[in-house]
Amino acid sequence: MKPKDLPDRFHSGLAGLRQIPTGKPQSISLIALLAIYALSVVTSLSGLAVSPILGDLETAFPHASELEIQMLTSLPALVIVPFVLVAGKLSLNFNQKKLVIWGLSIYFASSVIYMLVTSSLTLMLANSVLLGIGAGLVIPLSTGLVADNFAGSYRTKQLGIASAIANLSLVLATMLAGWLAGVNWHYSFLVYFFSAIALAFAFKLPNSKPQAQQHVADDPSQAQRGVRDIHIGKKVIRTDWPIGIMLFYFWITIIALSVPLNLSIYMDKFSIGGSGASGTLISAFFLAIMLPGLFINKIISGVEQKNNLFALGAMLAGLALMMFHSLWLIAAGVVLVGLGYGVMQPLIYDRTSNAVAPKRVTFALALVMAMNYSAIILCPFIQKLVEVVTGTDSVYVPFVTSIVICVVMFWPQYRFVKRAQKQDPVKN
DSSP, X not given: OOGGGHHHHHHHHHHHHTEEOOSSSSOEEHHHHHHHHHHHHHHTOTTGGGGGGHHHHHHHOTTSOHHHHHHHHHHHHHHHHHHHHHHHHHTTTSOHHHHHHHHHHHHHXXXXXXXXXXXXXXXXXXXXXXXXXXXXXXXXXXXXXXXXXXXXXXXXXXXHHHHHHHHHHHHHHHHHHHHHHHHOGGGGGGGGGHHHHHHHHHTTSOOOOOGGGSOTTSOGGGGGTTOEEEEETTEEEEEOOOHHHHHHHHHHHHHHHHHHHHHHHHHHHTTOSXXXXXXXXXXXXXXXXXXXXXXXXXXXXXXXXXXXXXXXXHHHHHHHHTTSSOHHHHHHHHHHHHHHHHHHHHHHHHHHHHHSOGGGHHHHHHHHHHHHHHHHHHHHHHHHHHHHHHTOOOTTHHHXXXXXXXXXXXXXXXXXXXXXXXXXXXXX
């Protein structure tokens, strides 16, 4: 090799490193992939800045009701659900890159407004709606862009990484928001400024046509993928909505939420661990959700129902361990629940991508992701309903409820796997 050939070969090698294989004929640039990852960071932040400062807000706004204070945390989630669906629908006819830029622009504008209106609770509440709109427009597109640009095991891997990034961001941003609140509660809102980084990267996202205009050369049979008839009495509804996946995601999210929403009260009731133990375990819970996403292709089984079975089994075992009043057993239980949920989250997005026609993937993902936020909103009400029906407000209620739901979901998955093993014992 001549010395003069080295620069050309060197730059050629760098060019190769900047292209990421996708499982499709075309590759994707590294900067475009980083732009998609940046969206995953933003999707986990909505409502986050307020959680460490609720006590400060009660002091800063002494005449505000408890409901008004709590609405600062709940309003973004309430607004996100409809706008996730709006974004999914818009993706059929509008350029996804432009939708992301608009959504992030609204999100960033909201983060700036938060720093300007902290003397008015009413304006902060109105701004929470704006934050929810921006987040809702971005959330389904963060996974939709992965599904659109990757295929096969490459897509599963990238969905796992995106899920891991979102969950790790949640842990780190929670810690940062808490630290900033300790300096001055106004500074807690600075965590939303991560949207500025995502917005800068968004201009490097791969250009794509509206989904309704994509895949025009695909097999025509793909256009009917996932379409089924649903019989409601004498009425027949023809739809491609992934209803089974939507329900599955809703209920496993309800199961998983029993840990972060109730662990602190449970441990305090029985004086388990010190004052910071529950916070440490909740952080461990989110870290456990994050880890499987990094190795998702190595973890999953080729038989879909086995993955469901293993994940539900881990969550069930974890919840059972948490019934013992031992810090170490509770810690093990928290990790198992997190790992089970962490395995299923990227797989649900992957299955959704495979369940519908390519041009409707982002819309289908929007439907499924709306179930996650619906579960977050409805979980406290479901818990209250169970308390009313059972006539008890015991701290065991949320965990026992989750165990019951887990058993109900586990049994049909177990029977399916057993039938599959009998039909083809070699393969299974």
